[in-house]
Structures are given as C-alpha cells and as structure tokens.
Amino acid sequence: MTPQTDEGALVDDIAARIRARIMDGELPIGKPLRQAALAAEFGVSRTPVREALRQLQNGGLIEMQPHRGAVVRVPAPWEVRQAYEVRAELEALAARRAAARITGGQLAELRRHNDVLRAAAEGSGTSGAGAPDTTRANDCFHTVVCQAADNPWLSRMIDRINESFPRNVSSLALAGDERHRQLNVRQHDAVVAALTDRDEDRAQETMREHVISAGEHLTAWYERRSQTVFHG
Amino acid sequence: MTPQTDEGALVDDIAARIRARIMDGELPIGKPLRQAALAAEFGVSRTPVREALRQLQNGGLIEMQPHRGAVVRVPAPWEVRQAYEVRAELEALAARRAAARITGGQLAELRRHNDVLRAAAEGSGTSGAGAPDTTRANDCFHTVVCQAADNPWLSRMIDRINESFPRNVSSLALAGDERHRQLNVRQHDAVVAALTDRDEDRAQETMREHVISAGEHLTAWYERRSQTVFHG
DNA sequence: TAGGCTGTAAATGGATCCAATGCCGCTGAA
DNA sequence: TTCAGCGGCATTGGATCCATTTACAGCCTA
Numbered sequence: 001m002t003p004q005t006d007e008g009a010l011v012d013d014i015a016a017r018i019r020a021r022i023m024d025g026e027l028p029i030g031k032p033l034r035q036a037a038l039a040a041e042f043g044v045s046r047t048p049v050r051e052a053l054r055q056l057q058n059g060g061l062i063e064m065q066p067h068r069g070a071v072v073r074v075p076a077p078w079e080v081r082q083a084y085e086v087r088a089e090l091e092a093l094a095a096r097r098a099a100a101r102i103t104g105g106q107l108a109e110l111r112r113h114n115d116v117l118r119a120a121a122e123g124s125g126t127s128g129a130g131a132p133d134t135t136r137a138n139d140c141f142h143t144v145v146c147q148a149a150d151n152p153w154l155s156r157m158i159d160r161i162n163e164s165f166p167r168n169v170s171s172l173a174l175a176g177d178e179r180h181r182q183l184n185v186r187q188h189d190a191v192v193a194a195l196t197d198r199d200e201d202r203a204q205e206t207m208r209e210h211v212i213s214a215g216e217h218l219t220a221w222y223e224r225r226s227q228t229v230f231h232g
Numbered sequence: 233m234t235p236q237t238d239e240g241a242l243v244d245d246i247a248a249r250i251r252a253r254i255m256d257g258e259l260p261i262g263k264p265l266r267q268a269a270l271a272a273e274f275g276v277s278r279t280p281v282r283e284a285l286r287q288l289q290n291g292g293l294i295e296m297q298p299h300r301g302a303v304v305r306v307p308a309p310w311e312v313r314q315a316y317e318v319r320a321e322l323e324a325l326a327a328r329r330a331a332a333r334i335t336g337g338q339l340a341e342l343r344r345h346n347d348v349l350r351a352a353a354e355g356s357g358t359s360g361a362g363a364p365d366t367t368r369a370n371d372c373f374h375t376v377v378c379q380a381a382d383n384p385w386l387s388r389m390i391d392r393i394n395e396s397f398p399r400n401v402s403s404l405a406l407a408g409d410e411r412h413r414q415l416n417v418r419q420h421d422a423v424v425a426a427l428t429d430r431d432e433d434r435a436q437e438t439m440r441e442h443v444i445s446a447g448e449h450l451t452a453w454y455e456r457r458s459q460t461v462f463h464g
Numbered sequence: 465t466a467g468g469c470t471g472t473a474a475a476t477g478g479a480t481c482c483a484a485t486g487c488c489g490c491t492g493a494a
Numbered sequence: 495t496t497c498a499g500c501g502g503c504a505t506t507g508g509a510t511c512c513a514t515t516t517a518c519a520g521c522c523t524a
Contacts, residue, residue: 009298010507011286035476045509047279050477054243054283058290066241067476067515082385089325090318153314157389242477267506277479282507299485299506 014042015052022061022072025168033062033070060164075165077222084215087161088208090154091142095191095207098148099200106148107196113141114188121181135171141188145195145207173221180217187213246274247284254293254304257400265294265302292396307397309454316447319393320440322386323374327423327439330380331432338380339428345373346420353413367403373420377427377439405453412449419445 018038021027033053039046053070056062064070075083116137146155174181187210194202250270253259265285271278285302288294296302307315330338348369378387406413419442426434 036474046476047508047510051283051286054287055290058287064476068517069475079385082383085383086322086325086386086389089321093318093321151314151317153311153393154318157318157393160392161385161389266504268504278506279478279480296506300487301505 011048023167029072081219088211092204092208094149096204099203102148113137243280255399313451320443324436324440326381328436331435334380
C-alpha cells in the first residue's frame, strides 16, 4: 500500500508507526493497544502488528502481559532518574568524543538549533501545544552531537533510551516551565562553547550536568503529574 | 509441553534458547538460521520462532534480510571497539555507583570470582575448551558490580551490549592468551581494591581501563581471526 | 442489596495455509 | 564451451483459522 521505499521490512514500518503514535502522545501512556484495531488501522493482518508490538516491548516502550494485551508503559519516576543517569553518562561520552571531531559546520548547526530554543524560551511563554519544533530542535541538538561523536554504537544506545519514554511527556514537562527552558539553553550554550574550544573534559562535564539536570526536572514532573495517563 | 515455570511468554523462551545456542558457539557466527529447522527443534510452529528471531535482530545478535533469511551477525572489528568503548563507560559508571553502595558480602563474592580467574590464569595454560567456568566467573564478577550499582537501567544497558556479541568468541580470545588473562586478574584486583576503599573515582577509572583493555584485546583478536565463522 | 457464580463475548497466542521472492540448476543457443 | 534465459525448489512473509484465556455482564442466592 504505502510505496515502501526499498525496505522489505513491513513489520519495522508498522513498529515505527506505532512508536510514532506513542511518541506524539496520540496513544497516551497506560492505554491498552488492541492488535485488531491497529491491524485495521494500518490495513494489514494481525501478524505483523503482533511482531511490531513485541519489538516495542523489547525496546521497553510498551508492556505485554500474556493474554491480557499490551499497554503503553507507564514509567515509574525513579526509573526516569535511573535512565537519565545512564543517558547522561552516554551523552557526556558523546560530547567528549565530539570535542575532538566536530566540524565547523556541525558547530554552526548546533548554534542554529539552540537559537530556535532560545527564541522559544524567551518569546512565547506558553506557545499552546507542546511546541513541536522546540522538541525537534532539542532532538536535533543532541543528534548532531552524537553524529559528531562518530560512534554508531553510542548513538544507538542513546536512541534506545530515548525511545523508551514517550517524547510528548518530556515536552510537556518543559512546556510549562520557562525557567527551566532558559536553563536548558544556557547549558546548551556551555556545551557548544566547550566543543568550540575542543575542551574534552569540559564538554563531557557540561553535557553530563545538562542531561542530569533535565532528568531531575523530568523526574520531578513525573512525580507530580499523572496526567497524560490513560484512564479508562 | 515444557513445564513453563510461570511465564506465558513462550516466544521469550524460544528467543532465550536460540540466544543461548549462539552464545555457546553451537551456532557459529555467519551461520544461516532456518525458521523451519528451529521450529522443529523446539517442537513449535514457525510463528513464535519468527517473533523470537525478530527480537534477536532487534538486539543486534542476528541479521535478517527480507526473503533471504537470518544469519548470526558477524561484527566488524571496529564495531567491537566502539561497543566496548560504550561498555567501558557504563561499567565504569556502575563501578562508581557500586563504590558507595557495595556490601561486604558482595566484596567477598567479587574476590571469590576473581580467585577462580586467578587459578585459571596461573594454573593450566590451555585448559582445553574455552573454560566455561572461567567465562562464568568473569560474567559473575561484572554482574555483581552491576548489582551493587543498584540501577536496573544501567544493568540492562550493559546486558544489551553483552548480548550483542557471542560469548564464546570473547572466551576464545582470552583462551589462548595467558598474558592477558593475568592482566585481567590484576585489573580486577585493582577494581576490588578501589571498591574496598570506597574510592569512587578510582573504581570508575580502573573499571574503565579494564573494559577498554579487554575491548582492545578482543578487537585485535577479531582482526586476526575469522575462525568460528561459519563457512558454508 | 451485596456477593459470588456462571456463561458468553472478546482478545490473545499458536498453528496452518497461501502468495511472493530469491536461489539454483538445467537447457539451449551463440 | 560459456552465458543468457527459464523453470522448479526452498524459504520467508502475511493472512487466516482455531484453541485458550481473560474480562464482563447477568443471574441467583444468602
């Protein structure tokens, strides 16, 4: 049906689409996922849907209980903290490696992405919905650092962590907190400065602090709100 | 059929069994995996086998090409280095956390495991096959450190890396090199000493060096030998 | 009226069936 | 003799089918 560029992997496509639904918040955390419904929605049979769900389970994004179906996983607050501690270490490593490898073009890219965030942080306090391009700019910032680190395994591990938590939740946590958005931007600035100076230690340390700080913020948010959780 | 302790997850069981086959080297890297053969071997239909294979693919242990089957993945040498750089960072973090949390019992356990390795390193130069209990002791050593770190996410990430490379290969790389086995033991000693002193920085650093060193060794081995690769 | 029981409906998990794709060997012609 | 074309075979991927299990609603009884 879909043109299917070249991939013979229909199941991966399905998995990606379901993941996107969850990431966007279209499927809120805690919501049960019906195989039949998803199959109908995507115009395929239940078989590939099942395999896709199992992939997502493996990635930790959903939970499957035998004969009881799959639900979008609700991470416990302490899990968020733990995961972010790991992520901090990995991103810090990425920043360290990037310090020695990053190109001028990539540095410019980082500044551009951070400028988007800066504008959003200072400008509109509450820009309606979770500000999709803000989220995007944030993602891009970290992605560029990972690319500059030039270690696919590292990137992959970081991706795995990110894919384990619905993105919209992270955005929501930031959406209401102008203070923290500005802190974010300043921390990004510090990272960029360290990278510009090719200072490996500082790059590593600033990035670690940044991610830890984001993790604490997100954890606190989780502890407060159980909103965006499906109640049915 | 199988007693199936409590898990309603037959597919996970299948995946674990296939993974074990690969880890033990019973299925050498590069070998094609036939769904029908595996299904017959385990006495189930192809459906759960397929899902299990996809899980393994997701974990990076095997490669699947559309309509062309699955093969046990042959990691490129540089991949090993990259992965071990990540693993080093994570295990180092685990050691740092462990330094502040490890119990006396766990320290004793570490010494016990390392004593097994010490005996193997000094005693029989080439103890026939890959010395399964040596491998086991090594695994246990790192597992205990992870447990002491008390961060399930961290443990999980480290496991994921380990599960991406057939274990027997790592053992084989060590089997022939008495020099390196002794180095291993000394490095473990250093880690234990740092943990005993509750010295976070030293624990982190010694562990990082240890894993990096193991990674370099394994990478070099990979570059030399393409043995244990399936030729068919 | 509350609580427990049962029967029915729905959803999952595994097995089987069918179509699609790739591989390999055979045949025939240059 | 060699290479292109062709057809059968093996294998995978997706759809469908059936058994098993769980959830829920209604009913009966204390």
